[in-house]
Amino acid sequence: MKVLVFGATGMVGQGVLRECLRDPEVGLAVTVGRTATGARDAKLREIVHGDLSSYAGMEGELTGFDACFFCLGVSSSGMKEADYERVTYGLTLAAAETLSRVNPGMTFIYVSGAGTDSSERGRIMWARVKGRTENALLRLPLKPYMFRPGLIEPLDGIQSRTPVYRVVYKLGGPLLPVLRWALPNQVVTTREIGRAMLAVAKRGYEKRILETKDIRAVVRG
DSSP, X not given: OEEEEESTTSHHHHHHHHHHHHXXXXXXXXXXXXXXXXXXXXXXXXXXXXXXXXXXXXXXXXXXXXXXEEOOOOOOTTOOHHHHHIIIIIIHHHHHHHHHHHSTTOEEEEEOOTTOOTTSOSXXXXXXXXXXXXXXXXXXXXEEEEEEOOEEEXXXXXXXXXXXXHHHHHHHGGGHHHHHHHOTXXXXXXXXXXXXXXHHHHHOOSOSEEEHHHHHHHHHO
């Protein structure tokens, strides 16, 4: 299996890439991002691309893949809706529309978030934009799946790139395993997200939108 990973330097993307490189069924993992991940593996290839809003002239490098794991995203904190939409909706659709042309029918898994607003009309800005993004992906000639994790517990030495999140995780990290045990439908690990994405890419899933409980159910098989 050949897979693409967007946003592999972020917290979720790091976890997904790690599981891809550990999976014997993945023969090639290609990351796409503004910077290299720094990872080293015989089946890893990296595409450093400065403008993630356009893939003109790159179609050949993005052809022949079975699945895309789209983990690119930013926090909406302090952002105006237009700016957040340009990143969340714009960059996601730029990649997805290109991939739908060069790999029609490929599996495309998008990391969304718990509480996403599919109606696109709710009061919470980020939830509306995420909902708009999900709905647009569902209309493309792909096999799209939306992952909506809640609280994410980073494992395997993975850290968030967002400074405020790193502080939060440092202070609250010891509580996360307890919360995962007490609230299994609300807390998921980076390891579980990566393994669930691979499982869905291989076997599909009965739902197009997977909440935390679905992500954990996929991993348990």
